[in-house]
Amino acid sequence: MYLYGPVPSRRLGVSLGLDVVPRKTCSLNCVYCQLGPTARPTLERRRFFDPEAFFVELQEKAPHLPPIDYATFSGSGEPMLNADLGGLVRGVKKILHRPVCVITNGTLTTDPAVRRDLAEADLLLPSLDAASQEVFLRVNRPARGLVIADIIAGLAELKRESRGLFHLEILLVRGLNDSEDELSLLRAAVGRIGPDELHLNTVVRPPADSSARPVTPERLNEIAGTFEVRTRIIADYAGPVTRARALDLIAEIEAYLLRRPATTADLAAMLGRDERAVQGALKDLAAEGKVELVHRDGKVFYRRKGNGS
Numbered sequence: 067m068y069l070y071g072p073v074p075s076r077r078l079g080v081s082l083g084l085d086v087v088p089r090k091t092c093s094l095n096c097v098y099c100q101l102g103p104t105a106r107p108t109l110e111r112r113r114f115f116d117p118e119a120f121f122v123e124l125q126e127k128a129p130h131l132p133p134i135d136y137a138t139f140s141g142s143g144e145p146m147l148n149a150d151l152g153g154l155v156r157g158v159k160k161i162l163h164r165p166v167c168v169i170t171n172g173t174l175t176t177d178p179a180v181r182r183d184l185a186e187a188d189l190l191l192p193s194l195d196a197a198s199q200e201v202f203l204r205v206n207r208p209a210r211g212l213v214i215a216d217i218i219a220g221l222a223e224l225k226r227e228s229r230g231l232f233h234l235e236i237l238l239v240r241g242l243n244d245s246e247d248e249l250s251l252l253r254a255a256v257g258r259i260g261p262d263e264l265h266l267n268t269v270v271r272p273p274a275d276s277s278a279r280p281v282t283p284e285r286l287n288e289i290a291g292t293f294e295v296r297t298r299i300i301a302d303y304a305g306p307v308t309r310a311r312a313l314d315l316i317a318e319i320e321a322y323l324l325r326r327p328a329t330t331a332d333l334a335a336m337l338g339r340d341e342r343a344v345q346g347a348l349k350d351l352a353a354e355g356k357v358e359l360v361h362r363d364g365k366v367f368y369r370r371k372g373n374g375s
């Protein structure tokens with residue numbers, strides 16, 4: 067299954083998810099990852115499936131889709147690690163005639179071939195959580211050989227070469243990348259990259275490393291005021307009411323929880339369903355042993371069993 071949703075998203079309106087790498091195939095092992103730890107961070111781009119099978123699934127689903135704002139490459143890992151990404155982006159545009167977004171950790175943008183693939187997208191949402199190598203190693207725990215200075219240069223090149231919008235995300239983890247020294251380096255990096263928008267986030271869902279803590283809303287607000295580009299705080303879900311209706315609530319919830327934990331209220335908002343209906347579906351999934359509860363910061367999250375730590 068390569069497609070999930072559509073789901074509403076804070077940044078994308080109604081978005082059809084396109085998942086093009088096996089679960090947790092990633093070049094990083096971020097402390098805050100909501101998918102759990104990466105067993106072996108990798109830099110190897112590979113063909114994971116026949117693109118034809120992907121296009122067949124998309125063509126079958128296309129006539130039944132509600133209106134979407136974006137088709138979005140993200141999901142269970144880093145989409146840049148799919149060696150067919152450029153062709154997949156072009157094919158999706160041809161089939162859906164909708165804007166395409168790629169959510170990426172940006173680590174392979176040092177490679178001109180990767181930048182060519184990404185430049186085809188209408189919207190790029192790369193992330194950058196550190197500007198010094200020391201903090202990069204602590205927050206993102208990268209595959210061997212990745213150097214943050216090179217990645218910043220790659221992101222600046224990508225911004226220059228891409229035809230679509232470029233919104234950079236920084237996720238702040240209390241005590242790890244929110245020091246004045248690191249923020250000063252991040253401001254310089256953002257100035258060099260020149261994104262159309264900067265999005266600030268923090269740890270709001272159960273992370274891979276349970277010691278990863280969020281920065282406070284006040285601190286996030288204060289930090290947002292120090293960047294010289296248009297900056298939005300995206301830490302809380304505040305998306306529009308969804309137009310998408312899940313056809314099969316249990317299957318949609320299951321597919322969503324495979325990718326990230328969520329509260330009942332999150333799921334109800336994302337799937338455009340009544341909270342009581344979502345609660346009923348979660349009860350069924352719990353009875354089947356498919357989901358488990360995680361308590362964090364006074365909230366109850368549901369997680370697909372077997373997902374991460």
Ligand code: SF4
Pocket residue numbers: 092093094095096098099100101104142143144171
């Ligand atoms: S947060 Fe994204 S980039 Fe970081 S480990 Fe998870 S999937 Fe990879």
